[in-house]
Amino acid sequence: MQLKSKLINLVAGLGLAALTTLAAAQSAKPNVVILATGGTIAGAGASALNSATYAAAKVPVDKLLAGLPELANVANVKGEQVSQIASESFTNDNLMKLGKRVSALVKQADVDGIVVTHGTDTLEETAYFLNLVIRTSKPIVVVGSMRPGTALSADGALNLYDAVSVAASKDAAGKGVLVTMNDEIQSGRDVTKKTNIKTEAFKSQWGPLGMVVEGNNYWFRAPVKRHTLQSEFNIDEFEALAPVEIVYGYGNVSRTALDAVGKSGIKALIHGGTGNGSVADRIVPALQDVRAKGIQVIRSSRVPDGFVLRNAEQPDDKYDWVVAHDLNPQKARILAAVALTKPMDSKELQRIFWQY
Known part of the structure:
Protein backbone atom coordinates (compact mmCIF):
# COMPACT_ATOMS: atom_id res chain seq x y z
CA MET A 1 0.00 0.00 0.00
CA GLN A 2 2.84 2.35 0.90
CA LEU A 3 4.61 1.51 -2.43
CA LYS A 4 1.40 2.23 -4.38
CA SER A 5 1.08 5.61 -2.66
CA LYS A 6 4.68 6.47 -3.55
CA LEU A 7 4.08 5.53 -7.19
CA ILE A 8 0.95 7.72 -7.35
CA ASN A 9 2.86 10.65 -5.88
CA LEU A 10 5.71 10.08 -8.34
CA VAL A 11 3.38 10.01 -11.35
CA ALA A 12 1.55 13.10 -10.08
CA GLY A 13 4.88 14.87 -9.66
CA LEU A 14 5.99 13.93 -13.14
CA GLY A 15 2.64 15.15 -14.54
CA LEU A 16 2.96 18.45 -12.73
CA ALA A 17 6.52 18.86 -13.99
CA ALA A 18 5.43 18.13 -17.56
CA LEU A 19 2.62 20.65 -17.30
CA THR A 20 5.00 23.21 -15.86
CA THR A 21 7.46 22.61 -18.71
CA LEU A 22 4.66 22.91 -21.27
CA ALA A 23 3.39 26.13 -19.72
CA ALA A 24 6.91 27.58 -19.71
CA ALA A 25 7.39 26.65 -23.36
CA GLN A 26 4.09 28.28 -24.30
CA SER A 27 4.86 31.45 -22.36
CA ALA A 28 8.25 31.68 -24.13
CA LYS A 29 6.57 31.76 -27.54
CA PRO A 30 5.30 35.03 -28.99
CA ASN A 31 1.55 35.61 -29.04
CA VAL A 32 0.15 36.27 -32.51
CA VAL A 33 -3.47 37.13 -33.33
CA ILE A 34 -4.77 36.28 -36.80
CA LEU A 35 -7.57 38.56 -37.98
CA ALA A 36 -9.41 36.92 -40.87
CA THR A 37 -11.31 38.91 -43.48
CA GLY A 38 -12.01 36.28 -46.15
CA GLY A 39 -10.53 36.20 -49.65
CA THR A 40 -8.98 33.39 -51.69
CA ILE A 41 -6.92 32.18 -48.73
CA ALA A 42 -10.30 31.24 -47.24
CA GLY A 43 -11.69 30.04 -50.58
CA ALA A 44 -12.79 26.65 -51.89
CA GLY A 45 -13.07 25.20 -55.39
CA ALA A 46 -15.23 22.38 -56.70
CA SER A 47 -12.17 20.22 -57.36
CA ALA A 48 -8.42 20.18 -56.88
CA LEU A 49 -8.00 21.43 -60.45
CA ASN A 50 -9.89 24.64 -59.74
CA SER A 51 -7.08 27.10 -59.08
CA ALA A 52 -8.75 30.13 -60.72
CA THR A 53 -12.44 29.17 -60.57
CA TYR A 54 -13.64 28.98 -56.98
CA ALA A 55 -15.71 30.70 -54.29
CA ALA A 56 -13.75 33.09 -52.07
CA ALA A 57 -14.31 33.67 -48.35
CA LYS A 58 -15.82 30.26 -47.51
CA VAL A 59 -13.47 28.84 -44.87
CA PRO A 60 -13.67 30.36 -41.35
CA VAL A 61 -10.49 31.21 -39.47
CA ASP A 62 -10.78 28.32 -37.00
CA LYS A 63 -10.66 25.82 -39.88
CA LEU A 64 -7.71 27.64 -41.45
CA LEU A 65 -5.79 27.29 -38.20
CA ALA A 66 -6.86 23.68 -37.65
CA GLY A 67 -5.43 22.83 -41.08
CA LEU A 68 -2.02 24.23 -40.17
CA PRO A 69 -0.94 22.68 -36.84
CA GLU A 70 2.70 23.65 -37.57
CA LEU A 71 1.82 27.19 -36.44
CA ALA A 72 1.99 25.97 -32.84
CA ASN A 73 5.74 25.53 -33.28
CA VAL A 74 6.13 29.22 -34.10
CA ALA A 75 3.77 31.09 -31.78
CA ASN A 76 0.74 30.94 -29.55
CA VAL A 77 -1.87 31.73 -32.18
CA LYS A 78 -5.44 32.92 -31.77
CA GLY A 79 -7.88 33.66 -34.59
CA GLU A 80 -10.70 36.18 -34.96
CA GLN A 81 -13.15 36.51 -37.84
CA VAL A 82 -13.40 40.25 -38.52
CA SER A 83 -15.26 39.85 -41.82
CA GLN A 84 -15.80 37.13 -44.42
CA ILE A 85 -15.84 38.75 -47.87
CA ALA A 86 -14.00 38.74 -51.17
CA SER A 87 -11.67 41.72 -51.07
CA GLU A 88 -12.99 43.40 -54.22
CA SER A 89 -16.03 44.16 -52.04
CA PHE A 90 -13.99 45.83 -49.28
CA THR A 91 -15.33 49.27 -48.35
CA ASN A 92 -14.04 52.17 -46.27
CA ASP A 93 -16.23 50.88 -43.44
CA ASN A 94 -14.48 47.49 -43.65
CA LEU A 95 -11.11 49.24 -43.49
CA MET A 96 -12.14 51.24 -40.44
CA LYS A 97 -13.53 48.20 -38.62
CA LEU A 98 -10.36 46.22 -39.26
CA GLY A 99 -8.07 49.13 -38.39
CA LYS A 100 -9.86 49.81 -35.10
CA ARG A 101 -9.48 46.16 -34.10
CA VAL A 102 -5.79 46.08 -35.01
CA SER A 103 -5.22 49.31 -33.04
CA ALA A 104 -6.91 47.84 -29.97
CA LEU A 105 -4.96 44.58 -30.13
CA VAL A 106 -1.49 46.11 -30.51
CA LYS A 107 -2.08 48.01 -27.27
CA GLN A 108 -2.37 44.71 -25.36
CA ALA A 109 0.74 43.53 -23.56
CA ASP A 110 -0.11 39.90 -24.34
CA VAL A 111 -0.11 40.49 -28.14
CA ASP A 112 3.28 40.45 -29.87
CA GLY A 113 2.20 40.52 -33.51
CA ILE A 114 -0.80 40.65 -35.84
CA VAL A 115 -1.54 38.75 -39.04
CA VAL A 116 -4.40 39.82 -41.32
CA THR A 117 -5.63 37.28 -43.87
CA HIS A 118 -7.06 39.09 -46.87
CA GLY A 119 -8.19 38.68 -50.45
CA THR A 120 -5.52 39.70 -52.94
CA ASP A 121 -7.59 42.10 -55.07
CA THR A 122 -7.39 44.98 -52.56
CA LEU A 123 -4.77 43.55 -50.19
CA GLU A 124 -2.27 46.29 -51.11
CA GLU A 125 -4.78 49.00 -50.21
CA THR A 126 -5.51 47.54 -46.79
CA ALA A 127 -1.81 47.01 -46.06
CA TYR A 128 -1.04 50.64 -46.95
CA PHE A 129 -4.00 51.89 -44.91
CA LEU A 130 -2.80 50.05 -41.79
CA ASN A 131 0.73 51.29 -42.48
CA LEU A 132 -0.56 54.86 -42.25
CA VAL A 133 -2.89 54.74 -39.25
CA ILE A 134 -1.70 52.12 -36.68
CA ARG A 135 0.64 53.59 -34.07
CA THR A 136 2.84 50.67 -33.11
CA SER A 137 6.24 49.13 -33.69
CA LYS A 138 4.80 45.61 -33.29
CA PRO A 139 4.86 43.53 -36.50
CA ILE A 140 1.68 43.63 -38.59
CA VAL A 141 1.62 41.27 -41.56
CA VAL A 142 -1.05 41.09 -44.26
CA VAL A 143 -1.25 37.84 -46.20
CA GLY A 144 -3.33 36.21 -48.89
CA SER A 145 -3.10 33.52 -51.52
CA MET A 146 -3.64 33.22 -55.25
CA ARG A 147 -5.11 29.72 -55.07
CA PRO A 148 -7.76 28.33 -52.74
CA GLY A 149 -6.72 25.73 -50.21
CA THR A 150 -8.58 23.04 -52.16
CA ALA A 151 -6.36 23.44 -55.26
CA LEU A 152 -3.29 21.49 -56.27
CA SER A 153 -0.15 23.41 -55.24
CA ALA A 154 -2.21 25.77 -53.07
CA ASP A 155 -0.05 28.61 -51.77
CA GLY A 156 -2.13 29.77 -48.81
CA ALA A 157 -0.80 27.45 -46.10
CA LEU A 158 2.87 28.34 -46.61
CA ASN A 159 2.03 32.02 -47.04
CA LEU A 160 0.17 31.98 -43.73
CA TYR A 161 2.95 30.06 -41.98
CA ASP A 162 5.46 32.63 -43.23
CA ALA A 163 3.23 35.49 -42.12
CA VAL A 164 2.99 34.13 -38.59
CA SER A 165 6.74 33.52 -38.44
CA VAL A 166 7.36 37.15 -39.47
CA ALA A 167 4.74 38.54 -37.08
CA ALA A 168 6.28 36.50 -34.27
CA SER A 169 9.83 37.72 -34.87
CA LYS A 170 11.44 40.62 -33.07
CA ASP A 171 13.45 41.57 -36.16
CA ALA A 172 10.22 42.50 -37.98
CA ALA A 173 9.41 45.19 -35.43
CA GLY A 174 9.50 48.80 -36.55
CA LYS A 175 9.49 48.02 -40.29
CA GLY A 176 5.92 49.08 -40.92
CA VAL A 177 3.10 46.89 -42.16
CA LEU A 178 4.43 43.96 -44.19
CA VAL A 179 3.08 41.59 -46.83
CA THR A 180 4.40 38.02 -46.99
CA MET A 181 3.57 36.04 -50.11
CA ASN A 182 5.56 33.73 -52.36
CA ASP A 183 8.44 33.55 -49.82
CA GLU A 184 9.01 37.33 -49.99
CA ILE A 185 8.65 40.01 -47.31
CA GLN A 186 7.32 43.13 -48.98
CA SER A 187 6.59 46.62 -47.67
CA GLY A 188 2.85 47.20 -47.43
CA ARG A 189 3.47 50.66 -48.84
CA ASP A 190 5.35 49.59 -51.96
CA VAL A 191 3.87 46.27 -52.98
CA THR A 192 1.16 45.89 -55.60
CA LYS A 193 -0.61 43.03 -57.34
CA LYS A 194 1.00 42.85 -60.78
CA THR A 195 -0.48 39.67 -62.20
CA ASN A 196 -3.80 37.98 -61.58
CA ILE A 197 -3.02 34.34 -62.34
CA LYS A 198 0.38 33.49 -60.84
CA THR A 199 1.40 32.80 -57.26
CA GLU A 200 4.18 35.39 -57.65
CA ALA A 201 1.51 38.06 -58.03
CA PHE A 202 2.80 40.72 -55.62
CA LYS A 203 5.82 42.81 -56.51
CA SER A 204 7.37 46.17 -55.71
CA GLN A 205 9.38 48.20 -58.17
CA TRP A 206 11.80 48.87 -55.31
CA GLY A 207 12.21 45.18 -54.47
CA PRO A 208 11.30 43.08 -51.42
CA LEU A 209 12.53 43.90 -47.94
CA GLY A 210 13.57 40.30 -47.41
CA MET A 211 12.75 36.62 -47.73
CA VAL A 212 11.26 33.92 -45.55
CA VAL A 213 12.90 30.51 -45.88
CA GLU A 214 11.74 27.63 -43.67
CA GLY A 215 10.39 30.08 -41.10
CA ASN A 216 13.55 32.17 -40.92
CA ASN A 217 13.65 35.84 -41.98
CA TYR A 218 16.44 37.26 -44.11
CA TRP A 219 16.37 41.07 -44.43
CA PHE A 220 18.02 43.17 -47.15
CA ARG A 221 16.53 46.65 -46.84
CA ALA A 222 14.19 48.74 -44.70
CA PRO A 223 11.48 51.27 -45.60
CA VAL A 224 12.36 54.97 -45.40
CA LYS A 225 8.91 56.53 -45.86
CA ARG A 226 6.97 57.50 -42.72
CA HIS A 227 4.78 54.75 -41.30
CA THR A 228 3.06 53.35 -38.19
CA LEU A 229 4.75 54.75 -35.08
CA GLN A 230 6.18 57.74 -36.99
CA SER A 231 2.91 58.53 -38.75
CA GLU A 232 0.99 61.71 -37.98
CA PHE A 233 -2.26 59.80 -38.54
CA ASN A 234 -3.96 57.73 -35.85
CA ILE A 235 -7.06 55.64 -36.46
CA ASP A 236 -8.16 56.26 -32.87
CA GLU A 237 -8.68 59.93 -33.75
CA PHE A 238 -11.19 59.64 -36.60
CA GLU A 239 -14.26 57.57 -37.41
CA ALA A 240 -14.53 57.72 -41.20
CA LEU A 241 -12.31 58.17 -44.23
CA ALA A 242 -12.64 61.16 -46.53
Whole structure:
Protein backbone atom coordinates (compact mmCIF):
# COMPACT_ATOMS: atom_id res chain seq x y z
CA MET A 1 0.00 0.00 0.00
CA GLN A 2 2.84 2.35 0.90
CA LEU A 3 4.61 1.51 -2.43
CA LYS A 4 1.40 2.23 -4.38
CA SER A 5 1.08 5.61 -2.66
CA LYS A 6 4.68 6.47 -3.55
CA LEU A 7 4.08 5.53 -7.19
CA ILE A 8 0.95 7.72 -7.35
CA ASN A 9 2.86 10.65 -5.88
CA LEU A 10 5.71 10.08 -8.34
CA VAL A 11 3.38 10.01 -11.35
CA ALA A 12 1.55 13.10 -10.08
CA GLY A 13 4.88 14.87 -9.66
CA LEU A 14 5.99 13.93 -13.14
CA GLY A 15 2.64 15.15 -14.54
CA LEU A 16 2.96 18.45 -12.73
CA ALA A 17 6.52 18.86 -13.99
CA ALA A 18 5.43 18.13 -17.56
CA LEU A 19 2.62 20.65 -17.30
CA THR A 20 5.00 23.21 -15.86
CA THR A 21 7.46 22.61 -18.71
CA LEU A 22 4.66 22.91 -21.27
CA ALA A 23 3.39 26.13 -19.72
CA ALA A 24 6.91 27.58 -19.71
CA ALA A 25 7.39 26.65 -23.36
CA GLN A 26 4.09 28.28 -24.30
CA SER A 27 4.86 31.45 -22.36
CA ALA A 28 8.25 31.68 -24.13
CA LYS A 29 6.57 31.76 -27.54
CA PRO A 30 5.30 35.03 -28.99
CA ASN A 31 1.55 35.61 -29.04
CA VAL A 32 0.15 36.27 -32.51
CA VAL A 33 -3.47 37.13 -33.33
CA ILE A 34 -4.77 36.28 -36.80
CA LEU A 35 -7.57 38.56 -37.98
CA ALA A 36 -9.41 36.92 -40.87
CA THR A 37 -11.31 38.91 -43.48
CA GLY A 38 -12.01 36.28 -46.15
CA GLY A 39 -10.53 36.20 -49.65
CA THR A 40 -8.98 33.39 -51.69
CA ILE A 41 -6.92 32.18 -48.73
CA ALA A 42 -10.30 31.24 -47.24
CA GLY A 43 -11.69 30.04 -50.58
CA ALA A 44 -12.79 26.65 -51.89
CA GLY A 45 -13.07 25.20 -55.39
CA ALA A 46 -15.23 22.38 -56.70
CA SER A 47 -12.17 20.22 -57.36
CA ALA A 48 -8.42 20.18 -56.88
CA LEU A 49 -8.00 21.43 -60.45
CA ASN A 50 -9.89 24.64 -59.74
CA SER A 51 -7.08 27.10 -59.08
CA ALA A 52 -8.75 30.13 -60.72
CA THR A 53 -12.44 29.17 -60.57
CA TYR A 54 -13.64 28.98 -56.98
CA ALA A 55 -15.71 30.70 -54.29
CA ALA A 56 -13.75 33.09 -52.07
CA ALA A 57 -14.31 33.67 -48.35
CA LYS A 58 -15.82 30.26 -47.51
CA VAL A 59 -13.47 28.84 -44.87
CA PRO A 60 -13.67 30.36 -41.35
CA VAL A 61 -10.49 31.21 -39.47
CA ASP A 62 -10.78 28.32 -37.00
CA LYS A 63 -10.66 25.82 -39.88
CA LEU A 64 -7.71 27.64 -41.45
CA LEU A 65 -5.79 27.29 -38.20
CA ALA A 66 -6.86 23.68 -37.65
CA GLY A 67 -5.43 22.83 -41.08
CA LEU A 68 -2.02 24.23 -40.17
CA PRO A 69 -0.94 22.68 -36.84
CA GLU A 70 2.70 23.65 -37.57
CA LEU A 71 1.82 27.19 -36.44
CA ALA A 72 1.99 25.97 -32.84
CA ASN A 73 5.74 25.53 -33.28
CA VAL A 74 6.13 29.22 -34.10
CA ALA A 75 3.77 31.09 -31.78
CA ASN A 76 0.74 30.94 -29.55
CA VAL A 77 -1.87 31.73 -32.18
CA LYS A 78 -5.44 32.92 -31.77
CA GLY A 79 -7.88 33.66 -34.59
CA GLU A 80 -10.70 36.18 -34.96
CA GLN A 81 -13.15 36.51 -37.84
CA VAL A 82 -13.40 40.25 -38.52
CA SER A 83 -15.26 39.85 -41.82
CA GLN A 84 -15.80 37.13 -44.42
CA ILE A 85 -15.84 38.75 -47.87
CA ALA A 86 -14.00 38.74 -51.17
CA SER A 87 -11.67 41.72 -51.07
CA GLU A 88 -12.99 43.40 -54.22
CA SER A 89 -16.03 44.16 -52.04
CA PHE A 90 -13.99 45.83 -49.28
CA THR A 91 -15.33 49.27 -48.35
CA ASN A 92 -14.04 52.17 -46.27
CA ASP A 93 -16.23 50.88 -43.44
CA ASN A 94 -14.48 47.49 -43.65
CA LEU A 95 -11.11 49.24 -43.49
CA MET A 96 -12.14 51.24 -40.44
CA LYS A 97 -13.53 48.20 -38.62
CA LEU A 98 -10.36 46.22 -39.26
CA GLY A 99 -8.07 49.13 -38.39
CA LYS A 100 -9.86 49.81 -35.10
CA ARG A 101 -9.48 46.16 -34.10
CA VAL A 102 -5.79 46.08 -35.01
CA SER A 103 -5.22 49.31 -33.04
CA ALA A 104 -6.91 47.84 -29.97
CA LEU A 105 -4.96 44.58 -30.13
CA VAL A 106 -1.49 46.11 -30.51
CA LYS A 107 -2.08 48.01 -27.27
CA GLN A 108 -2.37 44.71 -25.36
CA ALA A 109 0.74 43.53 -23.56
CA ASP A 110 -0.11 39.90 -24.34
CA VAL A 111 -0.11 40.49 -28.14
CA ASP A 112 3.28 40.45 -29.87
CA GLY A 113 2.20 40.52 -33.51
CA ILE A 114 -0.80 40.65 -35.84
CA VAL A 115 -1.54 38.75 -39.04
CA VAL A 116 -4.40 39.82 -41.32
CA THR A 117 -5.63 37.28 -43.87
CA HIS A 118 -7.06 39.09 -46.87
CA GLY A 119 -8.19 38.68 -50.45
CA THR A 120 -5.52 39.70 -52.94
CA ASP A 121 -7.59 42.10 -55.07
CA THR A 122 -7.39 44.98 -52.56
CA LEU A 123 -4.77 43.55 -50.19
CA GLU A 124 -2.27 46.29 -51.11
CA GLU A 125 -4.78 49.00 -50.21
CA THR A 126 -5.51 47.54 -46.79
CA ALA A 127 -1.81 47.01 -46.06
CA TYR A 128 -1.04 50.64 -46.95
CA PHE A 129 -4.00 51.89 -44.91
CA LEU A 130 -2.80 50.05 -41.79
CA ASN A 131 0.73 51.29 -42.48
CA LEU A 132 -0.56 54.86 -42.25
CA VAL A 133 -2.89 54.74 -39.25
CA ILE A 134 -1.70 52.12 -36.68
CA ARG A 135 0.64 53.59 -34.07
CA THR A 136 2.84 50.67 -33.11
CA SER A 137 6.24 49.13 -33.69
CA LYS A 138 4.80 45.61 -33.29
CA PRO A 139 4.86 43.53 -36.50
CA ILE A 140 1.68 43.63 -38.59
CA VAL A 141 1.62 41.27 -41.56
CA VAL A 142 -1.05 41.09 -44.26
CA VAL A 143 -1.25 37.84 -46.20
CA GLY A 144 -3.33 36.21 -48.89
CA SER A 145 -3.10 33.52 -51.52
CA MET A 146 -3.64 33.22 -55.25
CA ARG A 147 -5.11 29.72 -55.07
CA PRO A 148 -7.76 28.33 -52.74
CA GLY A 149 -6.72 25.73 -50.21
CA THR A 150 -8.58 23.04 -52.16
CA ALA A 151 -6.36 23.44 -55.26
CA LEU A 152 -3.29 21.49 -56.27
CA SER A 153 -0.15 23.41 -55.24
CA ALA A 154 -2.21 25.77 -53.07
CA ASP A 155 -0.05 28.61 -51.77
CA GLY A 156 -2.13 29.77 -48.81
CA ALA A 157 -0.80 27.45 -46.10
CA LEU A 158 2.87 28.34 -46.61
CA ASN A 159 2.03 32.02 -47.04
CA LEU A 160 0.17 31.98 -43.73
CA TYR A 161 2.95 30.06 -41.98
CA ASP A 162 5.46 32.63 -43.23
CA ALA A 163 3.23 35.49 -42.12
CA VAL A 164 2.99 34.13 -38.59
CA SER A 165 6.74 33.52 -38.44
CA VAL A 166 7.36 37.15 -39.47
CA ALA A 167 4.74 38.54 -37.08
CA ALA A 168 6.28 36.50 -34.27
CA SER A 169 9.83 37.72 -34.87
CA LYS A 170 11.44 40.62 -33.07
CA ASP A 171 13.45 41.57 -36.16
CA ALA A 172 10.22 42.50 -37.98
CA ALA A 173 9.41 45.19 -35.43
CA GLY A 174 9.50 48.80 -36.55
CA LYS A 175 9.49 48.02 -40.29
CA GLY A 176 5.92 49.08 -40.92
CA VAL A 177 3.10 46.89 -42.16
CA LEU A 178 4.43 43.96 -44.19
CA VAL A 179 3.08 41.59 -46.83
CA THR A 180 4.40 38.02 -46.99
CA MET A 181 3.57 36.04 -50.11
CA ASN A 182 5.56 33.73 -52.36
CA ASP A 183 8.44 33.55 -49.82
CA GLU A 184 9.01 37.33 -49.99
CA ILE A 185 8.65 40.01 -47.31
CA GLN A 186 7.32 43.13 -48.98
CA SER A 187 6.59 46.62 -47.67
CA GLY A 188 2.85 47.20 -47.43
CA ARG A 189 3.47 50.66 -48.84
CA ASP A 190 5.35 49.59 -51.96
CA VAL A 191 3.87 46.27 -52.98
CA THR A 192 1.16 45.89 -55.60
CA LYS A 193 -0.61 43.03 -57.34
CA LYS A 194 1.00 42.85 -60.78
CA THR A 195 -0.48 39.67 -62.20
CA ASN A 196 -3.80 37.98 -61.58
CA ILE A 197 -3.02 34.34 -62.34
CA LYS A 198 0.38 33.49 -60.84
CA THR A 199 1.40 32.80 -57.26
CA GLU A 200 4.18 35.39 -57.65
CA ALA A 201 1.51 38.06 -58.03
CA PHE A 202 2.80 40.72 -55.62
CA LYS A 203 5.82 42.81 -56.51
CA SER A 204 7.37 46.17 -55.71
CA GLN A 205 9.38 48.20 -58.17
CA TRP A 206 11.80 48.87 -55.31
CA GLY A 207 12.21 45.18 -54.47
CA PRO A 208 11.30 43.08 -51.42
CA LEU A 209 12.53 43.90 -47.94
CA GLY A 210 13.57 40.30 -47.41
CA MET A 211 12.75 36.62 -47.73
CA VAL A 212 11.26 33.92 -45.55
CA VAL A 213 12.90 30.51 -45.88
CA GLU A 214 11.74 27.63 -43.67
CA GLY A 215 10.39 30.08 -41.10
CA ASN A 216 13.55 32.17 -40.92
CA ASN A 217 13.65 35.84 -41.98
CA TYR A 218 16.44 37.26 -44.11
CA TRP A 219 16.37 41.07 -44.43
CA PHE A 220 18.02 43.17 -47.15
CA ARG A 221 16.53 46.65 -46.84
CA ALA A 222 14.19 48.74 -44.70
CA PRO A 223 11.48 51.27 -45.60
CA VAL A 224 12.36 54.97 -45.40
CA LYS A 225 8.91 56.53 -45.86
CA ARG A 226 6.97 57.50 -42.72
CA HIS A 227 4.78 54.75 -41.30
CA THR A 228 3.06 53.35 -38.19
CA LEU A 229 4.75 54.75 -35.08
CA GLN A 230 6.18 57.74 -36.99
CA SER A 231 2.91 58.53 -38.75
CA GLU A 232 0.99 61.71 -37.98
CA PHE A 233 -2.26 59.80 -38.54
CA ASN A 234 -3.96 57.73 -35.85
CA ILE A 235 -7.06 55.64 -36.46
CA ASP A 236 -8.16 56.26 -32.87
CA GLU A 237 -8.68 59.93 -33.75
CA PHE A 238 -11.19 59.64 -36.60
CA GLU A 239 -14.26 57.57 -37.41
CA ALA A 240 -14.53 57.72 -41.20
CA LEU A 241 -12.31 58.17 -44.23
CA ALA A 242 -12.64 61.16 -46.53
CA PRO A 243 -14.49 60.45 -49.81
CA VAL A 244 -12.02 60.16 -52.70
CA GLU A 245 -12.59 58.89 -56.23
CA ILE A 246 -10.36 57.75 -59.12
CA VAL A 247 -10.80 58.60 -62.80
CA TYR A 248 -8.50 57.06 -65.44
CA GLY A 249 -7.02 58.64 -68.52
CA TYR A 250 -7.08 56.79 -71.86
CA GLY A 251 -7.20 57.48 -75.58
CA ASN A 252 -10.31 59.43 -76.61
CA VAL A 253 -11.15 60.11 -72.94
CA SER A 254 -14.09 62.44 -72.32
CA ARG A 255 -14.85 64.58 -69.30
CA THR A 256 -18.08 62.71 -68.53
CA ALA A 257 -16.72 60.78 -65.53
CA LEU A 258 -14.88 63.82 -64.16
CA ASP A 259 -18.00 65.97 -64.30
CA ALA A 260 -20.02 63.26 -62.55
CA VAL A 261 -17.64 62.60 -59.66
CA GLY A 262 -17.00 66.32 -59.27
CA LYS A 263 -20.63 66.66 -58.19
CA SER A 264 -20.60 63.70 -55.78
CA GLY A 265 -19.34 65.42 -52.64
CA ILE A 266 -15.76 64.12 -52.78
CA LYS A 267 -12.80 65.81 -51.12
CA ALA A 268 -10.19 64.66 -53.64
CA LEU A 269 -9.98 63.21 -57.12
CA ILE A 270 -7.17 60.94 -58.25
CA HIS A 271 -6.44 61.24 -61.98
CA GLY A 272 -4.78 58.01 -63.11
CA GLY A 273 -3.07 59.47 -66.13
CA THR A 274 -1.05 57.95 -68.91
CA GLY A 275 2.76 58.07 -68.85
CA ASN A 276 4.08 60.56 -66.31
CA GLY A 277 0.61 61.29 -65.01
CA SER A 278 -0.27 62.96 -68.31
CA VAL A 279 -3.61 64.73 -68.76
CA ALA A 280 -5.31 65.00 -72.16
CA ASP A 281 -5.70 68.59 -73.36
CA ARG A 282 -9.50 68.39 -73.31
CA ILE A 283 -9.43 67.08 -69.73
CA VAL A 284 -7.34 69.91 -68.27
CA PRO A 285 -10.33 72.30 -68.09
CA ALA A 286 -12.42 69.60 -66.42
CA LEU A 287 -9.79 69.11 -63.71
CA GLN A 288 -9.53 72.87 -63.28
CA ASP A 289 -13.30 72.99 -62.77
CA VAL A 290 -13.03 70.25 -60.15
CA ARG A 291 -10.27 72.13 -58.32
CA ALA A 292 -12.31 75.35 -58.42
CA LYS A 293 -14.94 73.56 -56.34
CA GLY A 294 -12.39 73.06 -53.55
CA ILE A 295 -11.71 69.42 -54.45
CA GLN A 296 -8.05 68.39 -54.35
CA VAL A 297 -6.75 67.14 -57.71
CA ILE A 298 -3.97 64.53 -57.49
CA ARG A 299 -2.08 63.36 -60.55
CA SER A 300 -1.10 59.69 -60.46
CA SER A 301 -0.19 57.31 -63.29
CA ARG A 302 -1.72 54.12 -64.60
CA VAL A 303 1.81 52.95 -65.51
CA PRO A 304 2.86 50.28 -62.97
CA ASP A 305 6.38 51.57 -62.24
CA GLY A 306 8.13 54.91 -62.07
CA PHE A 307 6.86 58.06 -60.37
CA VAL A 308 5.07 61.26 -61.30
CA LEU A 309 7.24 64.39 -61.48
CA ARG A 310 5.77 67.66 -60.27
CA ASN A 311 5.44 70.40 -62.91
CA ALA A 312 6.65 68.02 -65.64
CA GLU A 313 3.65 67.04 -67.77
CA GLN A 314 1.44 69.72 -66.26
CA PRO A 315 2.04 73.08 -64.46
CA ASP A 316 0.96 71.75 -61.07
CA ASP A 317 1.97 74.94 -59.24
CA LYS A 318 -0.16 77.04 -61.59
CA TYR A 319 -3.20 74.77 -61.34
CA ASP A 320 -2.75 74.07 -57.60
CA TRP A 321 -2.63 70.33 -58.18
CA VAL A 322 -0.82 67.60 -56.22
CA VAL A 323 1.29 64.74 -57.60
CA ALA A 324 1.11 61.23 -56.17
CA HIS A 325 4.89 60.55 -56.41
CA ASP A 326 5.31 56.76 -56.83
CA LEU A 327 1.90 55.77 -55.48
CA ASN A 328 -0.43 54.08 -57.94
CA PRO A 329 -4.00 55.44 -58.17
CA GLN A 330 -5.48 53.00 -55.64
CA LYS A 331 -2.82 53.73 -53.04
CA ALA A 332 -3.02 57.46 -53.76
CA ARG A 333 -6.72 57.18 -52.94
CA ILE A 334 -5.94 55.58 -49.59
CA LEU A 335 -3.42 58.26 -48.62
CA ALA A 336 -5.73 61.10 -49.67
CA ALA A 337 -8.67 59.52 -47.84
CA VAL A 338 -6.61 59.33 -44.65
CA ALA A 339 -4.90 62.72 -44.98
CA LEU A 340 -8.12 64.60 -45.69
CA THR A 341 -9.69 63.47 -42.45
CA LYS A 342 -7.88 66.67 -41.38
CA PRO A 343 -8.35 70.06 -43.04
CA MET A 344 -5.39 71.01 -45.24
CA ASP A 345 -4.42 72.93 -48.36
CA SER A 346 -2.72 71.52 -51.44
CA LYS A 347 0.79 72.38 -50.22
CA GLU A 348 0.28 70.41 -47.03
CA LEU A 349 -1.22 67.53 -48.98
CA GLN A 350 1.77 67.54 -51.34
CA ARG A 351 4.13 67.33 -48.34
CA ILE A 352 2.24 64.25 -47.20
CA PHE A 353 2.55 62.60 -50.60
CA TRP A 354 6.33 63.21 -50.54
CA GLN A 355 6.75 61.81 -47.01
CA TYR A 356 4.43 58.79 -47.01
